[in-house]
Amino acid sequence: MTSSTNLPSDPDEEALAAILAEAIERQRNGEAPKASEYLEKYPHLRDRILLELATIEFLERASIAKIGPDLKSSPETDIGRLISELDAASQRLIYLRNLARKSWQEISKEMGTPEADLRRRHARALRRLLEARERSTSGS
Numbered sequence: 001m002t003s004s005t006n007l008p009s010d011p012d013e014e015a016l017a018a019i020l021a022e023a024i025e026r027q028r029n030g031e032a033p034k035a036s037e038y039l040e041k042y043p044h045l046r047d048r049i050l051l052e053l054a055t056i057e058f059l060e061r062a063s064i065a066k067i068g069p070d071l072k073s074s075p076e077t078d079i080g081r082l083i084s085e086l087d088a089a090s091q092r093l094i095y096l097r098n099l100a101r102k103s104w105q106e107i108s109k110e111m112g113t114p115e116a117d118l119r120r121r122h123a124r125a126l127r128r129l130l131e132a133r134e135r136s137t138s139g140s
Helices: 011-028 035-041 043-064 079-084 088-099 104-111 115-138
Strands: none
Touching: 011 043, 011 115, 035 043, 043 088, 043 115, 079 088, 079 115, 088 104, 088 115, 104 115
């Protein structure tokens, strides 16, 4: 079980986790959240917000492509390969939240970790995922 002492509380991380959760829910409800809505509240997080929203769009498109729970590479997308490069807990979290579309409460119960910790871990995993995607597309 992960305790909250392993994941330090940071107001910016908390804000990013909340932005991610809200944007995902809004997108799943048919809305198209705009970065400008969040940038007005958190101008100092501009680059991070843009990165988070790009990651959400990337993952939500991948979930529509119906990638399986084994997270292996598929001919349609490289998302499986990128996710497989994350640590096991992050892989599981990405799968449960973005592909299986489970609620934070369900994931918290399943993983035995407080929701706040999961949200912070999810935000960090999404950033690592998008950074890996950018590196793979840029050839670095």
